[in-house]
Amino acid sequence: GAVVSQHPSRVICKSGTSVKIECRSLDFQATTMFWYRQFPKQSLMLMATSNEGSKATYEQGVEKDKFLINHASLTLSTLTVTSAHPEDSSFYICSAIRTGTDTQYFGPGTRLTVL
Amino acid sequence: GDSVTQMEGPVTLSEEAFLTINCTYTATGYPSLFWYVQYPGEGLQLLLKATKADDKGSNKGFEATYRKETTSFHLEKGSVQVSDSAVYFCALTGGTDKLIFGTGTRLQVFP
Numbered sequence: 001g002a003v004v005s006q007h008p009s010r011v012i013c014k015s016g017t018s019v020k021i022e023c024r025s026l027d028f029q030a031t032t033m034f035w036y037r038q039f040p041k042q043s044l045m046l047m048a049t050s051n052e053g054s055k056a057t058y059e060q061g062v063e064k065d066k067f068l069i070n071h072a073s074l075t076l077s078t079l080t081v082t083s084a085h086p087e088d089s090s091f092y093i094c095s096a097i098r099t100g101t102d103t104q105y106f107g108p109g110t111r112l113t114v115l
Numbered sequence: 116g117d118s119v120t121q122m123e124g125p126v127t128l129s130e131e132a133f134l135t136i137n138c139t140y141t142a143t144g145y146p147s148l149f150w151y152v153q154y155p156g157e158g159l160q161l162l163l164k165a166t167k168a169d170d171k172g173s174n175k176g177f178e179a180t181y182r183k184e185t186t187s188f189h190l191e192k193g194s195v196q197v198s199d200s201a202v203y204f205c206a207l208t209g210g211t212d213k214l215i216f217g218t219g220t221r222l223q224v225f226p
Contacts (some may be wrong), residue, residue, distance in 0.1 A: 022125040032212060043204065044159075093158065097212060098130065103215060106151075106159040 002028050006107035013084055014115055021079045021110045023094030025082050029074040030096035034104065035067070038091040050077045074099070084114040117142040117209045121217035124202075128195055128224050135218045137192040137204035138179075146207040148172075148181055148188040148216070153202045162190075162203070195224045 005072040013019050023033055031052050034046040048069050049057045059102035066088075068080040077096075080087055089110050095104040121138040128134060130205040140146065150162040150172070155191060163172030168183035178190045 006158075034213075041218075043218045044214075047212055049197075049213070060141075095214075097170075102147075102212060103161060104212070106163075108156070108158040 002096075002098055002103075002105040004094065004105045004107040006092075006094055006110050008110060010113075012099055012113045012115065013079045015085055017056045019084055019112060020089055021039065021081075021092055021094075021112075022062065022111070023077045023079070023096065023107050024077045025096040025098075028096075028098045028105075030077075031074065032101045033071060033077040034095045034097075035069060035077070035079050036093045036095070038093055038109070044093060047079075056061045081112065084112070086114045089114045117146065117207060117215050119207055119215055119217035120221055121203075121205045123218070124221040126220060126222045128222070128226055130189060130197055130223075130226050131194045134192040134195045134199075134222065136203055136222070138188045138190065140186050140188065140205075141209050142186075142207055142209050143202055144210055146209045148179070149206045149208075151189070151204040151206060151216075152178070152191050153204065153219070155201070159196055159204065167220075195222070197224045199202070200224045213214050 007022045033050040035047045050071040054073045058064045070078040093109040094107045118141045147166045149164045151159040152162045163174040165172040165181035171180045179190045202219045206214045212226045
């Protein structure tokens with residue numbers, strides 16, 4: 001099967017600090033990865049599309065300077081939440097598309113709590 | 116813009132009951148339709164999909180038929196099990212790889 005991992009699974013940080021979340025496709029190459037945010041009892045909201053070797057494409061209303069995305073290889077994308085504030089607390093989920101297909105495989109998510 | 120509407124949960128059923136989770140969509144063009152499932156503590160998994168009108172997606176006893184005339188993609192299972200307890204998301208892609216999700220429906224199955 002196609003496995004996507006995220007690290008860390010949970011992180012607690014102080015307000016004003018930056019947090020990096022990794023998304024890895026473990027057994028396939030992914031030219032495209034996506035980052036979502038999920039609020040309690042709500043749906044997943046697409047934040048940005050991450051393409052290997054190029055700049056991420058952000059959805060309307062998502063601050064690109066606050067949510068830095070780097071897709072440096074075909075198996076790794078990172079999301080850095082800069083100068084985190086309590087309102088950034090959320091569940092962040094990534095997905096990856098196996099190169100040559102259209103199916104998204106999702107990571108287990110990262111719970112971020114900003115104190 | 117494109118959107119997905121699905122019934123609010125939780126849906127609570129006894130084991131072996133019949134399940135229907137309604138999903139309707141709004142889209143320009145001809146979207147592909149998906150059902151994803153999120154088991155407790157796990158990531159979303161693709162359950163089934165349909166790419167054109169009248170297609171039926173099926174997996175693990177679940178089925179959904181792409182109904183263009185009613186813009187619907189209702190999820191059904193004839194006999195649920197406790198292990199089916201999870202959150203189910205209806206979603207579509209409208210010509211790009213971007214998934215647009217419904218709000219999710221929590222299913223709770225009791226023995």
